Amino acid sequence: MLILECPYCGVACDETELSAGGEAHLKRFGPDSSEEDFEGYLFVRENPKGVHFERWRHSYGCGKWFHAARCTMTLEVFGTYSAQTFEPPKELSDKISAKRPGWSWRDFA
Ligand SMILES: [Zn+2]
Numbered sequence: 711m712l713i714l715e716c717p718y719c720g721v722a723c724d725e726t727e728l729s730a731g732g733e734a735h736l737k738r739f740g741p742d743s744s745e746e747d748f749e750g751y752l753f754v755r756e757n758p759k760g761v762h763f764e765r766w767r768h769s770y771g772c773g774k775w776f777h778a779a780r781c782t783m784t785l786e787v788f789g790t791y792s793a794q795t796f797e798p799p800k801e802l803s804d805k806i807s808a809k810r811p812g813w814s815w816r817d818f819a
Pocket residue numbers: 716717718719720721768771772773774
């Protein structure tokens with residue numbers, strides 16, 4: 711079972727209390743952008759075997775959205791953090807690097 715700690719209320723929640731929101735840190739493109747950028751925003755997603763960043767909502771708790779970093783192979787959770795950021799916190803990236811040397815995900819490493 712996946713257990714994530716909500717960074718806002720500090721509660722360790724199992725996945726039945728949460729709603730998955732897909733991939734984190736998407737760069738949004740509107741309909742006035744190029745066809746390729748708009749298509750990529752709507753349909754292209756990462757599907758890594760390893761470190762991944764996701765959006766989750768504490769639906770049956772505080773109701774807020776947050777981001778989580780976890781491994782898709784082992785379900786190990788590296789950490790959770792506020793959704794109001796453009797990239798993962800440095801201390802979280804360092805923690806992942808210590809456990810998974812050489813990892814990268816999009817522009818993050
Ligand atoms: Zn919460």
